[in-house]
Structures are given as C-alpha cells and as structure tokens.
Amino acid sequence: MxxxxxxxxxxxxxxxxxxxxxxxxxxxxxPELSDSLMxxxxxGEIGIDHHLLEKSDDRTxxxxxxxxxxxxxxxxxxxxxxxxxxxxxxxxxxxxxxxVETSGLADxxxxxxxxxxxxxxxxxxRLAHVVALVDANNAEGRRAAPVIASRQVxxxxxxxxxxxxxxxxxQVAESLDWINTINGFARREIASHGDIDIALLAxxxxxxxxxxxxxxxxxxxxxxxxxxxxxxxxxxLTFNEPLPRxxxxxxxxxxxxxxxxxxxxxxxxxxxxxEAAPVLxxxxxxxxxxxxxxxKGASAPDQSTLVFIVRALARKDIESLWLSLLSxxx
Ligand SMILES: Nc1nc2c(ncn2[C@@H]2O[C@H](COP(=O)(O)OP(=O)(O)OP(=O)(O)O)[C@@H](O)[C@H]2O)c(=O)[nH]1
Numbered sequence: 554m555x556x557x558x559x560x561x562x563x564x565x566x567x568x569x570x571x572x573x574x575x576x577x578x579x580x581x582x583x584p585e586l587s588d589s590l591m592x593x594x595x596x597g598e599i600g601i602d603h604h605l606l607e608k609s610d611d612r613t614x615x616x617x618x619x620x621x622x623x624x625x626x627x628x629x630x631x632x633x634x635x636x637x638x639x640x641x642x643x644x645x646x647x648x649x650x651x652x653v654e655t656s657g658l659a660d661x662x663x664x665x666x667x668x669x670x671x672x673x674x675x676x677x678x679r680l681a682h683v684v685a686l687v688d689a690n691n692a693e694g695r696r697a698a699p700v701i702a703s704r705q706v707x708x709x710x711x712x713x714x715x716x717x718x719x720x721x722x723x724q725v726a727e728s729l730d731w732i733n734t735i736n737g738f739a740r741r742e743i744a745s746h747g748d749i750d751i752a753l754l755a756x757x758x759x760x761x762x763x764x765x766x767x768x769x770x771x772x773x774x775x776x777x778x779x780x781x782x783x784x785x786x787x788x789x790l791t792f793n794e795p796l797p798r799x800x801x802x803x804x805x806x807x808x809x810x811x812x813x814x815x816x817x818x819x820x821x822x823x824x825x826x827x828e829a830a831p832v833l834x835x836x837x838x839x840x841x842x843x844x845x846x847x848x849k850g851a852s853a854p855d856q857s858t859l860v861f862i863v864r865a866l867a868r869k870d871i872e873s874l875w876l877s878l879l880s881x882x883x
Contacts, residue, residue: 559679561650563589563754564664566705567686568695569657569818569862570837572715576686576747577654585755590648592616592632596656596787596862612648629653629664630671637677651678657818657862658701658785661685662708682754685709685739689720689728694817694838697864698785706735711742711753718745719840785817788868790875792857797882798825804878805834805841808871813839815866821859822847834859 567573580586591613614636616628639645655661661683668680685705688694695702706712714728725743732741742749801823808816820835823844830846831853847853861871 559677560648561681562668562678563650563652563682563684564655564661564680565652565684565686566655566659566661566709567657567684567713567715568688568691568698568702568705570691570694570835571657571686571688572713572744572747573654573657573686576713576715576744576749577652579747579749580652580751580754583751583755585751586650586652588647588649589652590614590636590645590650592629592651592653594629594654594656594659595860596658612646630667630674633674633678650681658698660701660704660708662704665708682711683709684711684713684754686713686715687728687732688716688837689714689725690716690840691837692724692727692731693814695731697815697817703735706732706739709736709739712736712739713749714741714743715747716745717743784865785862786866786868787860787862790821790859790861790868790872792823792859795824795826795828796857798828800878800882801825804875805836807874807878809836809839809841812863812866815864816861817864818862819859821857822853823857823859831857 565573565577577591581589581591589612593613594616614632616632633651636645636651640647653664655664665680665683668674668678685708687706712732714725714732717725720728729741732739740753742753805819816836816838818835818837819841820833822831823834824831828846830849831851832844832846833842834844835842861868863871
C-alpha cells in the first residue's frame, strides 16, 4: 500500500465545557502534535477559545457564531479547500494535521461525513479520529441537550471521560455506563486536566467513520428526533468600562446560586478596574474556575466580553441583575 499522503484531520467534540480546549492546549504543547492547524468552532457571537489556545494566529482559524454541523458546514468545506490552495502557494506555514474543535452543541457526525462525501476534500484530507469528551461531573448539563450529547459519543472512535478529579467514582462509572449504552465500539480513556497519552492521537488510525447503525446505538438515538434543543440560547455581554472585580464576583455568585444548572457554559475575558492584565473567567453550570490573568502578550478583545450559553434564561434578566447590582453599589 502506498503511504497515504493526505492530511489527517482529527475532529474533537464534547458537550459544552467538557474540556476540549484544555485538552487541546496540552496536545498542541507536545512535540508530536504541535505542528497542527487548529480550526475552532464556537456558538457565541464572539469566539473566546482561540485566545486561550495560545497558538500563533496563522495556525488557528476561528469559525464562530454558528454550529459546524448545520450552518457552518459549507464554511468548513470552503475553508479546507482554501487552506489547501494557500498551502500549495506557500502562503501558509506547513502543518502535519488539522484539528477541528467543534462547538459544544455540534454533532461531529456530519462534520466527519463532509470529509468523505466531498470529493475534492477527500483527495487532500482523511479523517484520522473523531474524539468525544464526556465530563464525568456534568451529567446534568448533558441532559439539557441529550440528543447532541449522545450523538457526539456515537460518532467517536475515542471517548475521553474528563474532569475525573472533580467527579466521584459513581459519577465516573455512570458516565462510562452512559457511553456504553450509546457506543460500545469506541476506545475509552479517563483523564483529568487534558492529560492523555498523546500516542492515542498522534498515531495513524485504521479507523474509518461510519454512520452508526441502530443496533450500535442501542436504539437510543433513533428515538430522539430534534438535535438542537430549542430552549438553549447563546448571547454575549460586552462592557465598555473596566469592571469592579468584587461586584462582578457577587454577580456571578448570585447567578450560580439562582440558576447554576442553566448556565451550560459561561466564558469570557474581562478587564477589571486597576488591573493591567485581562482575566479569563469561565464556568460550567455550578462550577467556575478561579479567575486567571492572561499571560503577558496574549491576545484579548479590547472590551470585556462574556459569552453565555444558557437554558431557558433570558439575556435581559442577566443584564438587569448586573445593572441592579451596579446601581445598588453606587
Ligand atoms: N477540575 C477540572 N477542571 C477542568 C478539567 N478540564 C477542564 N476543566 C475546566 O472546565 C472548564 C471548561 O473547560 P474547557 O477546556 O474550556 O471546555 P470546552 O469543552 O473547550 O468548552 P466549550 O468549548 O465552551 O464547550 C474550564 O473552566 C476548565 O478549566 C479537568 O480535568 N478538571
């Protein structure tokens, strides 16, 4: 067999906040996989992840404000064709593989299918892996969009159960059971903070993606029709002035206390009063990270920007909460 010279593509999916960016940051820091072109898809109007990956801009492409499995599927095709042309003309630095980070609400199946069904793409690219991340600590979040969450697992050849440092043994076992009911064929790994055996992704996989059959899906997916839940919405709050840190923390604490279960994903980069470095703020349902100042020289939007992906929660209610706290504090 002649060596397959096509560029391998790794599709990384996983429900909102399951740890995709954390894993990819680690992956891109390894010598085996640092030579990758990243395509990052985000649901919100304003993308945040590309600021967090700490890769040079010409190696990271953002496809934001839409879902890769529906609205942006054509954009991915065009992007990959364009990348091939620019690479041939020497306008792009060389890369050994493409990694596509899908949004937390995308079904990776159609994305993978695109690589097979589009003849020009299939000439230059081959699907190497579909990876799905499953947050052991957030079964509740997955239940907000069960069809998408299970399709992510169904399409994968490698499923990584994440955040095992936060989860109980029962939660890990429950996640593995849930994965088994959907896809008994994928390799399963357990990881915290993105620590996986890099060889799992660096190697050439004999895997060929196929639409899972009903039996493989345990009949489960067949019974579920609409992939995107209607009550899940996304919006971005932007703040022109630097924010008072303590008040903002109160605002987040109140939001978490009142509606934590519906905060499927919150992430943003904020400028706080009197602080030189912008700060990364992010959370998944009830669990928020400690705020981390961005490294010197890291790119950041000029205004404070906070992206919300929420269930049954209106933008105006969140804005009013912030405005009331602000006026009470003055
Ligand atoms: N304790 C713990 N936190 C983690 C782990 N992996 C990720 N996180 C945190 O979980 C949150 C979400 O992680 P991300 O890597 O941004 O998740 P994601 O899947 O890229 O998120 P979206 O792209 O927004 O869907 C962040 O606050 C991370 O710091 C882990 O293994 N353990």
